[in-house]
Amino acid sequence: MLDAFRLDGRTALVTGASRGIGLGIAQSFAAAGAAVVLVARDRARLDEAASRIGSPRVWTLPCDLSRAEEVPQTFRRAAAAAGGIDILVNNAGAILRGPAQTIEAEGLHRLIDLHLTATYRLSCEFAQERIASGKPGAIVNISSILAEIARPGVAAYAMTKAGLRQLTRALAVEWAPHGIRVNAVAPGFTRTELTRSQWTDPTLEAAVKARTPLGRWAEPQDIAQAVLFLASPAAAFITGQTLIVDGGLTAAMGGIP
Ligand SMILES: NC(=O)c1ccc[n+]([C@@H]2O[C@H](COP(=O)([O-])OP(=O)(O)OC[C@H]3O[C@@H](n4cnc5c(N)ncnc54)[C@H](OP(=O)(O)O)[C@@H]3O)[C@@H](O)[C@H]2O)c1
Numbered sequence: 001m002l003d004a005f006r007l008d009g010r011t012a013l014v015t016g017a018s019r020g021i022g023l024g025i026a027q028s029f030a031a032a033g034a035a036v037v038l039v040a041r042d043r044a045r046l047d048e049a050a051s052r053i054g055s056p057r058v059w060t061l062p063c064d065l066s067r068a069e070e071v072p073q074t075f076r077r078a079a080a081a082a083g084g085i086d087i088l089v090n091n092a093g094a095i096l097r098g099p100a101q102t103i104e105a106e107g108l109h110r111l112i113d114l115h116l117t118a119t120y121r122l123s124c125e126f127a128q129e130r131i132a133s134g135k136p137g138a139i140v141n142i143s144s145i146l147a148e149i150a151r152p153g154v155a156a157y158a159m160t161k162a163g164l165r166q167l168t169r170a171l172a173v174e175w176a177p178h179g180i181r182v183n184a185v186a187p188g189f190t191r192t193e194l195t196r197s198q199w200t201d202p203t204l205e206a207a208v209k210a211r212t213p214l215g216r217w218a219e220p221q222d223i224a225q226a227v228l229f230l231a232s233p234a235a236a237f238i239t240g241q242t243l244i245v246d247g248g249l250t251a252a253m254g255g256i257p
Contacts, residue, residue, distance in 0.1 A: 008033035016092030018045040020192030024220030065118035075125035115160035136179030172240030188246025213248030
């Protein structure tokens with residue numbers, strides 16, 4: 001039965017895999033037997049990530065996914081290098097912080113392009129190839145608890161992550177007849193570069209712990225294990241779902257006793 005959680009013989013493309021949650025996902029996948037293609041912008045950090053994974057079946061592909069025109073070509077290069085992609089993880093992400101009315105149009109469009117347009121286009125490239133070859137596939141999108149609950153100062157980020165949730169459902173329904181499953185994982189506060197300004201602030205760090213029933217921040221591995229499950233044959237009958245991995249934060253009623 002535990003074999004259903006393994007990914008032997010499969011190849012996964014993980015975006016934003018040079019650090020943080022994406023690197024955790026790539027490491028988990030490699031440990032479960034998969035070959036992995038790592039995509040992010042910084043080549044040096046991609047190479048460093050590949051050497052940390054330490055498997056002979058790792059490829060790196062630099063790409064700025066907020067540049068829509070680069071996205072299809074990146075997928076095709078990855079599929080050609082690795083001999084096909086069975087699993088796609090749309091994880092690359094960034095955040096814009098500040099009052100909603102101060103966010104410039106250019107930054108807003110870049111965020112939409114990175115979180116939504118790149119996910120949409122990569123997923124379509126993936127599905128097209130799977131459908132043409134008659135092979136099944138799995139997509140896991142990385143959303144956020146900010147698609148479920150709100151806090152001030154991150155409206156643009158929350159909007160795009162909520163869009164990912166519905167894109168997950170829509171594509172799941174559309175591609176189920178082709179054996180392509182589409183799910184999402186919504187992480188809570190996770191200790192990475194993205195949240196460095198938060199977990200290095202003692203007040204905020206403690207506030208997150210206090211409001212989280214399981215009493216700590218997530219580590220990238222907490223998120224990666226949920227992604228591994230959804231990508232694996234163990235989740236063969238799960239599609240269109242978002243799995244929230246937040247230590248119970250969204251289940252709890254704030255700090256109200
Ligand atoms: N950390 C959290 O608390 C948390 C909570 C909920 C959801 N998430 C989501 O989890 C995902 C991973 O976040 P993280 O915390 O691991 O962040 P991170 O440590 O900042 O890593 C982000 C990754 O995305 C890549 N990336 C960023 N912009 C890119 C672009 N334009 N093109 C290609 N790659 C790009 C980065 O590499 P380069 O900079 O080299 O491109 C890096 O590999 C994101 O979607 C984030 O929204 C995180």
